Amino acid sequence: DRIDAPYELAYRNNGTSSPARPHTHNALEIYLTMSDLPDVLLDDTVSSVSKGSLIIIPPHHVHQLFNQKLTIYERYVLNINSDWLYTVLGAGSGLMPYADPAFSPAILRLSPTGLTGLCSQLDHYLQLHPQPSLSAYADFFSLLSILDSRIQHGLQASSTGQRSISQSQKNINEVMAFINRHLTEPLTLESIAAEFYLNKDYLGRLFKEHTHATIGHYISVQRANLAQTMLAEGRTVTEVQELLGFSSYAYFFKFFKKMTGISPSQYRKDNTMPLSHSPSP
Amino acid sequence: DRIDAPYELAYRNNGTSSPARPHTHNALEIYLTMSDLPDVLLDDTVSSVSKGSLIIIPPHHVHQLFNQKLTIYERYVLNINSDWLYTVLGAGSGLMPYADPAFSPAILRLSPTGLTGLCSQLDHYLQLHPQPSLSAYADFFSLLSILDSRIQHGLQASSTGQRSISQSQKNINEVMAFINRHLTEPLTLESIAAEFYLNKDYLGRLFKEHTHATIGHYISVQRANLAQTMLAEGRTVTEVQELLGFSSYAYFFKFFKKMTGISPSQYRKDNTMPLSHSPSP
Known part of the structure; x- marks a missing residue:
C-alpha cells in the first residue's frame, strides 16, 4: 500500500469484522493498543500483545494487528509517510532511527501513568486539529518529540516483555x-x-x-x-x-x-x- | 543561489562592508529589521525601510537589503527552502500563501509591543535550539504559526506605509x-x-x-x-x-x-x- 498524506493520527474503536491481511506501507506506523490483541504479526512473529503497548513498525515491514471478530478493538494509530519524514528531517539527521526500514519492529510497554499521559496528549491533538494548520504541525512535532523520548527510553530499557507466544x-x-x-x-x-x-x-x-x-x-x-x-x-x-x-x-x-x-x-x-x-x- | 538546508534562522548584527548584490533564492526569506535601512531593493523598487519592519520575500524575487558601509546592521533572518516547505505542507494546503513565488514581496510594520514579543520568541528559539531535534521542529512550526498570524493580519491591514522613497x-x-x-x-x-x-x-x-x-x-x-x-x-x-x-x-x-x-x-x-x-x- 502507498500512503501519500504526510501523516495521519487516528483513534479507532471498532470491531474487526474483516481484518486487513498482512501488509506493508511506505510509512512508519506507531500503534498504541488499548485492547488486548491475541494475534499481532510483525515480520515473522505472531504473538499476543497486552493493552497499553506501543507497537513501532518501521516502513516496509510486514504486519497485521488483529483482534477477535466482533470484539471491540481500541487503538490509536499514527502513520507517517517515510519519504515525507525523510525530507522534513533531512538526510542523516539521526532523528527517529526507527523510521528507517533497517530498524526492526518493536513492542514497548508503557507504565499506567505513561499510558494515561500519552492518551491525553493524543486526544488533545485530535480535538484541537481536525484540519492541517501551522499550529497543527507545531503540535504534531511536539507530540513526536514526546513519543520519541518514550520510544528511545523504552528501547534502551528493553522492556519488550509484553509479547507472549502460544x-x-x-x-x-x-x-x-x-x-x-x-x-x-x-x-x-x-x-x-x-x-x-x-x-x-x-x-x-x-x-x-x-x-x-x-x-x-x-x-x-x-x-x-x-x-x-x-x-x-x-x-x-x-x-x-x-x-x-x-x-x-x-x-x-x-x-x-x-x-x-x-x-x-x-x-x-x-x-x-x-x-x-x-x-x- | 540555491539553499539546501530546510530552514535557517539567524540573528545578525554586523556591518555590511561588502553587501551581497541583488540576488534571488529558492527560498522564502523573512527579515525582521532592527536597524533603519536606507536602501532595500525588492523586485523593481528601492526604498528605505524603518527598523521594526517585517520584510517578506517570496522565492525567486530579486532583493537586496543594504545599510551604509561600516554601520551596524541588526536583523533576524529566516530562510525557508521552498521545495522543503512545499513538501512539508503538502500541495494546495493554502497555508503560507506568501511562500508562493506568485506572491509579491511585502513590508509590514510591527507595533512596538508586537516587535518586542516577536524578538523574544525568536531569541528563545535561537537559544533553545542550536541543533536540529524534534522539539526544535515543534518550536519552529510554533514560531511559523505566530509569524504567519502577524503577516496575515498585517497584509489585511495593508500597513505597508513603511517604505519611503527618495x-x-x-x-x-x-x-x-x-x-x-x-x-x-x-x-x-x-x-x-x-x-x-x-x-x-x-x-x-x-x-x-x-x-x-x-x-x-x-x-x-x-x-x-x-x-x-x-x-x-x-x-x-x-x-x-x-x-x-x-x-x-x-x-x-x-x-x-x-x-x-x-x-x-x-x-x-x-x-x-x-x-x-x-x-x-
Whole structure:
C-alpha cells in the first residue's frame, strides 16, 4: 500500500469484522493498543500483545494487528509517510532511527501513568486539529518529540516483555522464519507442510487462524518486499526477476505491480541512489 | 543561489562592508529589521525601510537589503527552502500563501509591543535550539504559526506605509521598471540612459549607489529569473534562448549555469509539471 498524506493520527474503536491481511506501507506506523490483541504479526512473529503497548513498525515491514471478530478493538494509530519524514528531517539527521526500514519492529510497554499521559496528549491533538494548520504541525512535532523520548527510553530499557507466544503461534513463527530463509526458492503449501511433517490442510488452517491470510499471501508480501530491497540496491529488473524465480518478465511485472502499485522499473528509478558525480571543474 | 538546508534562522548584527548584490533564492526569506535601512531593493523598487519592519520575500524575487558601509546592521533572518516547505505542507494546503513565488514581496510594520514579543520568541528559539531535534521542529512550526498570524493580519491591514522613497530612488525604480518591461529586448547602459535622457555615467553611479551593483548585473538576474519561469512553464530551452535574445545555445547555457548553478535543461526537468496521465485501466 502507498500512503501519500504526510501523516495521519487516528483513534479507532471498532470491531474487526474483516481484518486487513498482512501488509506493508511506505510509512512508519506507531500503534498504541488499548485492547488486548491475541494475534499481532510483525515480520515473522505472531504473538499476543497486552493493552497499553506501543507497537513501532518501521516502513516496509510486514504486519497485521488483529483482534477477535466482533470484539471491540481500541487503538490509536499514527502513520507517517517515510519519504515525507525523510525530507522534513533531512538526510542523516539521526532523528527517529526507527523510521528507517533497517530498524526492526518493536513492542514497548508503557507504565499506567505513561499510558494515561500519552492518551491525553493524543486526544488533545485530535480535538484541537481536525484540519492541517501551522499550529497543527507545531503540535504534531511536539507530540513526536514526546513519543520519541518514550520510544528511545523504552528501547534502551528493553522492556519488550509484553509479547507472549502460544504453542500454535510458535509453530506458525517457525514456518514464517523458514519461508523468509527460502524466498528465492520454490515454495508451496505442500513443500512447507512436508518440511514440518504437518498435514497441509492443518497447516493452512493454523496459519489462517493467526494471520487471517493464506501462506501464499504471506509469501507474496515477503517476496515483493525482497524485490523492492533488491531493486533499491541497484539490481536490474531482470536480475531480480530471475533471483526470485519468476519464469518470465511479464509474470514478475504483473506480480510486482499488483503488490506495490507501481512497475518494477519505476520503483527502481524512484528508489536507487544516483551514482555520485564528480564535481564539475 | 540555491539553499539546501530546510530552514535557517539567524540573528545578525554586523556591518555590511561588502553587501551581497541583488540576488534571488529558492527560498522564502523573512527579515525582521532592527536597524533603519536606507536602501532595500525588492523586485523593481528601492526604498528605505524603518527598523521594526517585517520584510517578506517570496522565492525567486530579486532583493537586496543594504545599510551604509561600516554601520551596524541588526536583523533576524529566516530562510525557508521552498521545495522543503512545499513538501512539508503538502500541495494546495493554502497555508503560507506568501511562500508562493506568485506572491509579491511585502513590508509590514510591527507595533512596538508586537516587535518586542516577536524578538523574544525568536531569541528563545535561537537559544533553545542550536541543533536540529524534534522539539526544535515543534518550536519552529510554533514560531511559523505566530509569524504567519502577524503577516496575515498585517497584509489585511495593508500597513505597508513603511517604505519611503527618495527622488533618486524614484529615478532608479523607473529604470528598473523599464528594464523589467524590456527583458526580451537588447538592453545596454547606453540605450537605457538615452531612454531617460540621462548621462550614462551618472545613471551607472546612481544605480550603484542604491544597489551596490551594476545595471548589467540587475538585468542578468532578472533575465535568469524570466528564463526560469519560462522553462518551468514548459517552453523548450531553445525557445527560451531565442525569446531572451541569446545568439547561441552555448552562450545561453553558460549564462544560465552561472546565474542558477544548474543547466537550463536540468532546471526544466526539475521544475516542469509532468503531463497528467490518464489512470491505468
